[in-house]
Amino acid sequence: MMVCRKGSRSLCGDSGIPPLPIPDPATEDALIPLSALQHYLFCPRQCALIHVEQLWAEDGATAEGRLLHEKVDAGRPETRPGVRIARGIALRSLRLGVIGLADVVEFHHEPGRRTGRGQPFPVEYKRGKPKTHRADEVQLCAQAICLEEAFGEQVMEGALFYGVTRRRQPVSFDDELRAVTAEIATAARAMIRDMRTPPPVLTPACRRCSLETLCQPARLEKPPQIARWLAAQLRD
Numbered sequence: 001m002m003v004c005r006k007g008s009r010s011l012c013g014d015s016g017i018p019p020l021p022i023p024d025p026a027t028e029d030a031l032i033p034l035s036a037l038q039h040y041l042f043c044p045r046q047c048a049l050i051h052v053e054q055l056w057a058e059d060g061a062t063a064e065g066r067l068l069h070e071k072v073d074a075g076r077p078e079t080r081p082g083v084r085i086a087r088g089i090a091l092r093s094l095r096l097g098v099i100g101l102a103d104v105v106e107f108h109h110e111p112g113r114r115t116g117r118g119q120p121f122p123v124e125y126k127r128g129k130p131k132t133h134r135a136d137e138v139q140l141c142a143q144a145i146c147l148e149e150a151f152g153e154q155v156m157e158g159a160l161f162y163g164v165t166r167r168r169q170p171v172s173f174d175d176e177l178r179a180v181t182a183e184i185a186t187a188a189r190a191m192i193r194d195m196r197t198p199p200p201v202l203t204p205a206c207r208r209c210s211l212e213t214l215c216q217p218a219r220l221e222k223p224p225q226i227a228r229w230l231a232a233q234l235r236d
Helices: 027-029 035-042 044-049 061-072 135-149 175-193 204-208 224-236
Strands: 079-081 084-092 097-108 119-126 157-161 167-172
Touching: 035 044, 035 097, 035 135, 035 175, 044 175, 084 135, 097 135, 119 135, 135 157, 135 167, 135 175
Parallel strands: 119 157
Antiparallel strands: 079 084, 084 097, 097 119, 157 167
């Protein structure tokens, strides 16, 4: 299902995007941020630090990413030959239990379509470059599932735009990616619901995480034994 944000510059209201009924507060409170799926797949502890412990630290990379998203979301709707472009679209999926924002949703007009709104095609903007893991693809697939719930039709393709390469990477929402997305959504919801923060695991990816100082994986992955620490204090 989709929510049109108050004051949004999206195509809500004139593009055929259906409004939502008044939400059930209990259901809405159980939804987790759509971005939590990307955080969880990258690192469950990072996801917990952000969404359970409410911690955040910004570095150059996250600042660049934030500015890129703000620029994209603030853009005006566009109409080009064969496509309409909506920006900053609020989304939610009750099936996945997520709520969030789509950077861009394009509506591609195809011959023979029964509706005049066009085929939804989500586009997610990333500051970096394509990754070896599937965190970005999972985030985009979750957006597609949100759009499917809103429009009642399948969304089979989308794209990731990377700022370093300045190119789109097409993404097909096949059964495998959908299964991974549902699995990650279930795991992330359970962790956030239970207020659990996993212990740190030191990996090369830690050096690229803005939360490394708060997480302290090198120090806390193998914490000193309490008995040994107490014995050292008594000797002193």
